[in-house]
Amino acid sequence: xxxxxxxxxxxxxxxxxxxxxxxxxxxxxxxxxxxxxxxxxxxxxxxxxxxxxxxxxxxxxxxxxxxxxxxxxxxxxxxxxxxxxxxxxxxxxxxxxxxxxxxxxxxxxxxxxxxxxxxxxxxxxxxxxxxxxxxxxxxxxxxxxxxxxxxxxxxxxxxxxxxxxxxxxxxxxxxxxxxxxxxxxxxxxxxxxxxx
Amino acid sequence: xxxxxxxxxxxxxxxxxxxxxxxxxxxxxxxxxxxxxxxxxxxxxxxxxxxxxxxxxxxxxxxxxxxxxxxxxxxxxxxxxxxxxxxxxxxxxxxxxxxxxxxxxxxxxxxxxxxxxxxxxxxxxxxxxxxxxxxxxxxxxxxxxxxxxxxxxxxxxxxxxxxxxxxxxxxxxxxxxxxxxxxxxxxxxxxxxxxxxxxxxxxxxxxxxxxxxxxxxxxxxxxxxxxxxxxxxxxxxxxxxxxxxxxxxxxxxxxxxxxxxxxxxxxxxxxxxxxxxxxxxxxxxxxxxxxxxxxxxxxxxxxxxxxxxxxxxxxxxxxxxxxxxxxxxxxxxxxxxxxxx
Numbered sequence: 001x002x003x004x005x006x007x008x009x010x011x012x013x014x015x016x017x018x019x020x021x022x023x024x025x026x027x028x029x030x031x032x033x034x035x036x037x038x039x040x041x042x043x044x045x046x047x048x049x050x051x052x053x054x055x056x057x058x059x060x061x062x063x064x065x066x067x068x069x070x071x072x073x074x075x076x077x078x079x080x081x082x083x084x085x086x087x088x089x090x091x092x093x094x095x096x097x098x099x100x101x102x103x104x105x106x107x108x109x110x111x112x113x114x115x116x117x118x119x120x121x122x123x124x125x126x127x128x129x130x131x132x133x134x135x136x137x138x139x140x141x142x143x144x145x146x147x148x149x150x151x152x153x154x155x156x157x158x159x160x161x162x163x164x165x166x167x168x169x170x171x172x173x174x175x176x177x178x179x180x181x182x183x184x185x186x187x188x189x190x191x192x193x194x195x196x
Numbered sequence: 197x198x199x200x201x202x203x204x205x206x207x208x209x210x211x212x213x214x215x216x217x218x219x220x221x222x223x224x225x226x227x228x229x230x231x232x233x234x235x236x237x238x239x240x241x242x243x244x245x246x247x248x249x250x251x252x253x254x255x256x257x258x259x260x261x262x263x264x265x266x267x268x269x270x271x272x273x274x275x276x277x278x279x280x281x282x283x284x285x286x287x288x289x290x291x292x293x294x295x296x297x298x299x300x301x302x303x304x305x306x307x308x309x310x311x312x313x314x315x316x317x318x319x320x321x322x323x324x325x326x327x328x329x330x331x332x333x334x335x336x337x338x339x340x341x342x343x344x345x346x347x348x349x350x351x352x353x354x355x356x357x358x359x360x361x362x363x364x365x366x367x368x369x370x371x372x373x374x375x376x377x378x379x380x381x382x383x384x385x386x387x388x389x390x391x392x393x394x395x396x397x398x399x400x401x402x403x404x405x406x407x408x409x410x411x412x413x414x415x416x417x418x419x420x421x422x423x424x425x426x427x428x429x430x431x432x433x434x435x436x437x438x439x440x441x442x443x444x445x446x447x448x449x450x451x452x453x454x455x456x457x458x459x460x461x462x463x464x465x466x467x468x469x470x471x472x473x474x475x476x477x478x479x480x481x482x483x484x485x486x487x488x489x490x491x492x493x494x495x496x497x498x499x500x501x502x503x504x505x506x507x508x509x510x511x512x513x514x515x516x517x518x519x520x521x522x523x524x525x526x527x528x529x530x531x532x533x534x535x536x537x
Contacts (some may be wrong), residue, residue: 065246119237121223130244133237141234142265152261160254 046052059162066112067128068105077191079164081110081182082157083174086117086134086150092172093120099173100182101127108186115154129194132157197224198444199274201426202297202323202520204231205348206272209524214531217266219259227425236262256281263289269531272297272321276335276466278313286316293318293530297523298340299443302333303468311338318532320404321523323487325443326511327475328448333468341526343519345447349428350518360433364404364422371401371501373436374422376445377459377488379407382414385489388459392438392488393419395497401435428452436500438488441473449482450511451518455504456482457496481511 004012038044038075058079068195072078079096083100085093093116100112114124114131124131134153157163167178202223207216209257215343218228221240228235232457233337239348241251250468263271263285273282274297277284286294296317311334314320320339322348325331354360373396380389382405393403397418403413404420411421424430428448431437441460446469449456458476477484482504483496 035337059251061250062245064243119226121226125223130246132239135236139234144265149265156254156257156261160250160257 004042010116026129036116058164061162063111063113063161064130066104067126068101069108069111072108076111079111079185079191080161082115082154082161082163082166083112083169083178084115084166085169086115087137088116088118088169088172090118090120090123093118093123095172096169096174097127102175103179103182107182107186109170109189110164110182113157113163115157118142150173197227198299198442199297200224200227201348201444202274202299204228204344204529205346205518205520206297206524207231207233208348209521211528214269214528217268219262221272229497230425233510241368251412251449252280255279256284259285260288263292268292270295271529272527273317274298276302276307277310278316283313283316295319295527295530297321297323298335299323299325300333300335301327301331301443301468301472302466303464304334306333306466308334311335314338321526324326324445324512324516324519325472326447327472327512330471330475331468332471334373343522343526344516345451346519346523347428347444347447348452348520349426349448349452351452353429354432355429357432364420364430364433366368366404366420366422366433367402371399371435372420372433373401373438373497374406374431374434376406376437376439378440378461379416380410382410382419388488389407391471391493392459395488395494396436396438398494399497399501401497401501402433436504438498441469441476442467442486443472446472446476450476450508451515453505453508453512455500455508457487457493457500458482458484459486460484476511479510479514480507481514482508 038048058077060074060076062081063080064079065072069075085096088096104110104112112129114129115134116124116131117134117136119133121131133152137146140149143148165181167181168175203218210323216233218225218233218235219238220235221238222404223237223243225235228488238255241248244251259281270293272295276298278296294317296314298320300322319341322335322340322342324342324344326345355363358368366372375389375392375396377388377392379440380387382393384390385394396403402418402420404422406422406427408421408423411419415501431449431452431454434454437454437456438450439449439456439458441458446458458473460473462470473484476482483500485493485496487493
């Protein structure tokens with residue numbers, strides 16, 4: 001039997017079920033209460049933690065790992081590291097990207113998400129990494145303070161991308177402690193340990 | 197970047213009192229800065245490699261943040277699939293007017309469920325299609341404010357052949373064909389790109405492509421890379437354009453009177469390029485072939501080089517004019533507090 005699909009390729013039954021849950025106060029309420037029930041129950045959370053091996057503190061998330069990880073399996077389990085390159089000028093980006101790629105290829109220990117304030121799409125795309133772009137401070141023209149805007153974006157990114165760590169940049173290179181953290185990921189790999 | 201081109205076309209016809217501000221999922225978005233507009237980028241789930249279930253909250257959060265900060269009077273979404281989160285943003289900012297710019301020519305039977313999302317918007321504007329008579333998709337009969345075909349470049353903005361060749365770095369003399377069929381190996385005549393280039397050369401026509409990498413790989417040289425946006429401004433440099441039949445390419449070549457051979461992309465999920473291109477062929481405005489590797493492609497090249505200018509004149513005569521101005525007027529009426537639909 002051929003599976004019916006929606007116009008964007010999802011199984012039709014799944015779309016219908018999701019729509020029914022979303023549009024029903026009763027069903028969505030049940031779902032919310034179930035989640036709250038699990039989250040509020042120490043034993044159930046403990047079981048979920050063991051079953052899904054979350055003990056490493058690295059949530060599974062599908063996000064492009066980039067060309068340096070080509071051929072590496074289960075990239076979705078590698079931690080996502082935010083490389084905060086806000087303020088780094090375009091002229092200094094090439095060296096920074098090269099450094100990140102070199103560490104990533106050697107450690108096979110992380111997936112970078114590049115945060116830039118210059119639209120260097122082509123340069124980042126060459127490495128196959130995802131990137132986010134913020135309004136540059138010198139282009140800022142809103143009543144809100146730019147620092148507050150940046151703080152909000154950083155918080156949003158940390159949440160939505162399940163960021164494991166953030167490393168800063170200066171003078172076209174990773175800051176020294178950030179580079180050390182990434183280097184540690186060559187051997188510090190708690191997410192590979194089973195706690196079951 | 198069809199959505200950016202249409203939005204830029206609308207923006208070009210807005211009065212100076214209205215400042216366009218662009219949010220796009222496309223990495224081509226910096227091009228709008230060349231028109232003096234500010235922009236922001238929001239990565240698509242495809243660019244991120246993220247599942248749509250995780251991406252949707254990210255999209256919604258970013259959209260709400262930016263609408264809150266920019267405080268637009270009108271939000272114009274161009275696309276055929278409004279993302280979940282637009283509804284939440286509209287609910288959060290109901291003072292703004294929300295417009296769906298929704299091009300037609302959907303493949304029959306596809307995407308009908310998206311039409312219900314018209315309720316998320318105060319107005320639906322449909323950029324017209326010269327091949328509208330061949331549109332048998334779900335949107336064809338759906339309510340919308342319909343305008344003429346929308347292009348960013350109009351005939352009045354085109355530069356002369358000599359200026360165009362100079363601006364693009366092309367030889368002053370000789371026939372030149374533009375091949376815009378996406379990626380491929382230009383030396384492989386078993387592929388679309390290589391076959392099209394070979395057929396043009398056989399007719400003594402030099403070849404231009406829009407990708408530098410493609411031109412560089414051409415054995416024996418003689419292939420020119422051209423880069424400009426909007427390239428349509430320089431179309432007089434070419435005697436013939438070989439292109440897929442997406443909305444923008446199709447209307448740019450026909451509205452601007454450029455002889456064209458369409459090789460419709462049959463792999464699109466929604467855009468019925470075959471219907472659009474076939475209609476142009478039936479009207480005698482252009483030639484349409486299923487593949488540049490087929491024997492009839494060489495004949496199409498001969499025909500269009502000899503008679504293409506006369507043929508495309510029929511499309512120019514059928515053109516009701518750029519619908520961008522009409523769409524912009526409609527948008528302005530919403531800014532002014534008009535009711536829309």
